Amino acid sequence: MPLILVGLNHRTAPVEVRERLGVADSKLPETTSALRSIEGVDGAAVLSTCNRVEAIVSTRDEDSIEAIVDWLAETASTQRAELEKHLYILRHGDVVRHLFRVASGLDSMIVGEPQIGGQVRKAFITALDLGTLDSVLTQLYEQTMRVAKRVRTDTGIGEHAVSVPYAAIELAKKIFGDLRGLQVLLLGAGDMGELTAEHLHQQEVKQVFVANRSFERAQELARRFDGAAVQFDRLDDYLAGCDIVIASTAAPHYVVEPQHVERALDARKRRNLFLIDLAVPRNIHPAVGRIDGAYLYNVDDLQQVADANLTQRQQKATAAEQIVTREVDAFRKRLVAQDAVPTILELQQRLEQIRAAELEKCLRNVGPMTAAQRAAIEMFSTQMINKILHYPILQLKYMSDEPQERESLRRTIRKIFGLR
Incomplete structure (x- = not known):
């Protein structure tokens, strides 16, 4: 049964295209059911993240x-010719x-990022709950999750931060455990400061x-x-009460x-007081670092x-790709x-029927014989059939990935x- 995936991602489509095709969590069941209802589709799942949308x-x-x-x-409300480019x-x-590769984080914008594994799981769990997965996609889902877990366990590809906000979390853990x-005190409303605060909240x-x-x-x-807003002019009070300060003002x-900082x-x-200055120009006087x-x-x-962690991840990605190659095969x-x-x-049943019928004819013509002699003839005929079947069965077991080639071989043998 053919497996097909049609999609786009951050490499093939700009954000304005991806957002038109993106599926909100609340719409995922409805969209998955719609995909399954297309003529000729036996099983279906939809993976939608900020960086990719894929119909599986x-x-x-x-x-x-x-x-x-x-x-x-139609889902993206765009012309087919325009969408096909991406x-x-x-x-x-x-x-x-x-x-x-996707579930293992090898196809992500940030190699090894951990969120994608959960997003793949959610896509297939939604389909499983809806009953839109057939046996082939169910097996694919289960094996995908096993491979993703093995990649992370065996290579440690997601262990080190490769973005500025995650690097801040990693350093904070080294200081505080x-x-x-x-x-946490967040000063200002810069995008990177918000993202760092969000990660800390998590x-x-x-x-x-x-x-x-x-x-x-x-x-x-x-x-x-789920925090509290404070007046900017009360900075001293909150510096003393907070353990982590993120500065991201304009x-x-x-x-x-x-x-x-001395007073705090x-x-x-x-x-200890951990201060993260994400602003340019800087918000925190560099002399603070000498206190x-x-x-x-x-x-x-x-x-x-x-950057140092990214180099490590890229090295681990090589080992991860080898695991994926073996698992795919x-x-x-x-x-x-x-x-x-x-x-x-x-095939086995057909040849067994022929063997049994021809053996009966043979035994009737031969006449009386001992049990040992009959068993020897039975063994001889069975082994002959097994030898005849050996290569056709090998060809069937190790057929091409291409369904058309497999079907052609099946028809020939039949x-x-x-x-x-």
Whole structure:
């Protein structure tokens, strides 16, 4: 049964195309069911993230590809010719390899990023709950998750931060260990500062305080992190109470001076204070980094950590690709063998019928014989049939990935041996 994948991603389509085709979580069941309802589609799942949208199907033949592309164009409310410029169409073993790589983080914008594995799982779980997965896609889903887990376990590809916000989290953990129970102060509303605060919130910090020149903007951001908005002019009070400070304002001057940090450390009884300066120009005076108990990192420091980790990840990606290659080959062989089972069983039954009928004729003509003699003739005829079947069965078990080639071989063997 052919496997087909039609999709686009961050390499083939700009964001304005991806967002037109993107599927909200609330719409995923409806969209998956619509894909399954296309003529010729036996199983269906839809993977939609900010970086990719992919329709994954098992079909009776490849004729359904045209209908799937039409459906995607209709879903995106765009002309088919315009959408086709950005689409890729994968078939059979290439679908297996692609999904194994995607779930393992090898096809991501940031190699090894961990979120994609959960997103792939959600896509298939949704389809499973809807009943739109057939046996082939169910096996593909289960094996994809096993391969993704093996890649991460065996290579450690996702262990080190490769983005500035994640690098900040990694450094914070080196200073404090467990981040739960810590308090965070976000100064300003820069995009990278927001993202870092969001990651810290996901680490279950105790509280996130947001200070901004616009108190309304501070309140808006605080709601995102289940935090609290504070007045910017109360900076000293919150520096003393917080363990991590993220500075990301548009101010053209320093907003955190050494005397601010000295007072905060005295109030904290010299407990460590971790300061992340993501602003350009910088918001935190560099002299703060020379104060005992204050750990200051600016955006360049964090980028160096991320770049070093990215080099490590790229090295681990080579080992991960080798795992994927072996797993794809094993899964392909399993699917081909399963596909061949009905023909192999019919072939064995047909030749066994011929053997049994011809043996009876032979035994009637030979006349009386001992049990040992009869057993020897039985053994001889059985072994002969097994020898005759050996190469046809091998060919069926190790057929090509291409469904048309497999079907051609099946028909040839069935014709030669008189199978219906």
